Amino acid sequence: MERHPAVSERRLCGLLALNRSTVWRQKKGVSRRVVNLEKECEKRELVERMQELVKEYPTWGYRRIWAWLRFRDLLCINKKRVERLMCENGWQARCIVNTPRPRVAQSISQASQPDER
Structure with a gap:
């Protein structure tokens, strides 16, 4: 339907015995498909660029x-x-985990005076 038609949408739907919600649902569905296709193309381009950076x-x-x-x-x-x-493409950077070093066995220090060690 046009933006400023000669006959209103309400009158047209009444003449065709259609609910106006049906007309709007169909309009919405078509535009969503187009938008989804555009998003898929955009996503592919983005993933390709990210792959270049990850390599x-x-x-x-x-x-x-x-x-x-x-x-x-x-x-x-x-x-x-x-x-x-x-995450979806398995490109997460691996974290290097620093494990604590094992303690070396030492003799236990004993204080000879108070406040000393």
Whole structure:
């Protein structure tokens, strides 16, 4: 339907014996499909760019990848989205866990005077 038609939407639906909600539901459904296709294309491009960055900088985590995309590539993107995409594709940076060193057995020190050790 046009923006300013000669016949109103209400009158047209009455003549065709259609509910107005049906007309709106169909309008919404078509536009959502188009938007979803656009988002899929955008997502593919983003994932490809992220893959390039991960290959170039394998030790970078999602925060640094996000910062690069946001401030160098000037993409308006959320940190949570970058984190989710990296998790889905298995690109999470591995954390190096420092385990405490084993203690060396030493003789127990004994104070010869108070407040000494």
